[in-house]
Amino acid sequence: MSKPIIATASLAGCFGCHMSLLDIDDRILKLIELVEFNKSPIDDIKTFTKQCDIGLIEGGCCNTENIEVLKEFRKHCKILISVGECAIMGGLPAMRNGIPVKECLDEAYLDGPTVGENKEKIMPNDEELPIITDKVYPLHEIVKVDYYLPGCPPSADLLWEALVALVTGKELEIPYELIKFD
Amino acid sequence: MSDTIKFTIDGKECTGKKGQLLVDAAAENGVYIPVLCHWKDVKPAGSCRICTVKVNNRYVTACTLPIDENCGDVENNTPELQDIRKAIVEMLFVEGNHFCPACEKSGDCDLQALGYKYQMMVPRFPYAFERRELDAKSPKIFLEKNRCIFCKRCIRMIKDEKGRSYFAFKGRGKHLEISMDEKLAANISDELAQEAMDICPVGAILKKEVGFINPIGKRKYDNEPIGSDIEKSK
Ligand code: SF4
Ligand code: SF4
Ligand code: FES
Helix, strand or coil: CCCCEEEEEECECCCHHHHHHHCCCCHHHHHHHHCEECCECCCCECCCCCCEEEEEEECEEEEHHHHHHHHHHHHHEEEEEEECHHHHHCCHHHHHCCCCHHHHHHHHHHHCCCCCCCCCCCCCCCCCCCCEEEEEECHHHCCCCCEEECCCCCCHHHHHHHHHHHHHCCCCCCCHHHCCCC | CCCEEEEEECCEEEEEECCCEHHHHHHHCCCCCCCCCCCCCCCCCCCCCCCEEEECCEEEECCCCECCHHHCEEECCCHHHHHHHHHHHHHHHHHCCCCHHHCCCCCCCHHHHHHHHCCCCCCCCCCCCCCCCEECCCCCEEEEHHHCCCCCHHHHHCECCCCCECEEEECCHHHCEEEECHHHHHCCCHHHHHHHHHHCCCCCEEECCCCCCCCCCCCCCCCCCCCHHHHHCC
16 A cells, blocks of 8 residues: 655744654654655645655735645645644734735835835835735645644654644544643 | 432532522532632622523523522523534623633633633634723833623622622613723732733733743643533542
8 A cells, every 4th residue: 555645835824833743753763754845845745756654734815825825735635634723723923814905015014113124115016926915824725624733832752642643544543731822 | 308409410410509600509510600600609690601501492591590409401502502602702702802812811812712712713703893992090000991791790799898889880781881980990900910810711911020920831721621620520
């Protein structure tokens, strides 16, 4: 039987959830025996080269590029998992929710105390740049998500236990200490 | 006539005093019924509904029900009631802005602890992302209104020597928010500020300058689910 294939991405996240995955330490050798990685920053494969079994996504959606990547993941992955608080509820980037986008941009590029010199009052507006969404969206408000792994970041043990349960078909029994929202 | 009442909770035999609130009687028998707005010996508010149990096949709040001979077999930990409670926790999460990773109460928060107890992975309701202003005017207290769950504990319990409340609700419906009396809060004592923070079940009332004082792993709900102390007492 061929190995299950995993893809991962960080959208509006800080890569902390990916770091937590690396925190499984030497179990990563076992993981490589169990699964194959496709599109992911871990192996630096940039585009999907085949259909995958599991997609792990950290970060919510804060711009049009995030939404595009998320939809691509949904199309290419049988099972999609929201990893971490930002994917589940927007997380810290969603602290801007409720503030008009214009106010956020003004603060970031014109009025904020750390702006420095911006005499021409330039706002990044290159057409290559993705457009910022009106608010930061949790993943499941945009596509169907199958499972959720909470935490900021989810602990390495939780990621490990969940992945092993999923690829080996064992029932997942999560000890109390592993489910945390922070 | 004896005023001892016999009843059962999920089949477990319990005793209590006639007129005692069901939630308190249950705790004395080692049965945990979750609470968010209730505080022992303070007049009940019955506002959060998390203590919902079934008595004689009807839903009642255990924090407002004085026990008597008619209690019979109380249902508490049935899958149905657990799902109702989980839904309430989820509703409270989406109604406010609960960014736990950035919250000083995280690890010591009753709402979060109930999220853990009922294994809330994601709320079933859409996030409201409401925006209420933070009130930092008091020298001792931050009032983070986005985290208030409207339990009224502070309004009922935190008062000055003349019986005036430091806290009150403002607005109605969607615009309801917790507020703090500016003049009273300007002179609140350290002890009372601490008490206000301690009785607030969430991170809405925070004492200044003591944030994140307990390291992760040593906070109230890091290692044991909420209610374990009650369940272990009998
Ligand atoms: S009040 Fe509780 S549930 Fe809300 S953000 Fe703080 S720790 Fe999380
Ligand atoms: S501020 Fe805290 S104690 Fe007061 S009503 Fe809100 S949640 Fe309850
Ligand atoms: S604890 Fe009973 S209604 Fe809140």
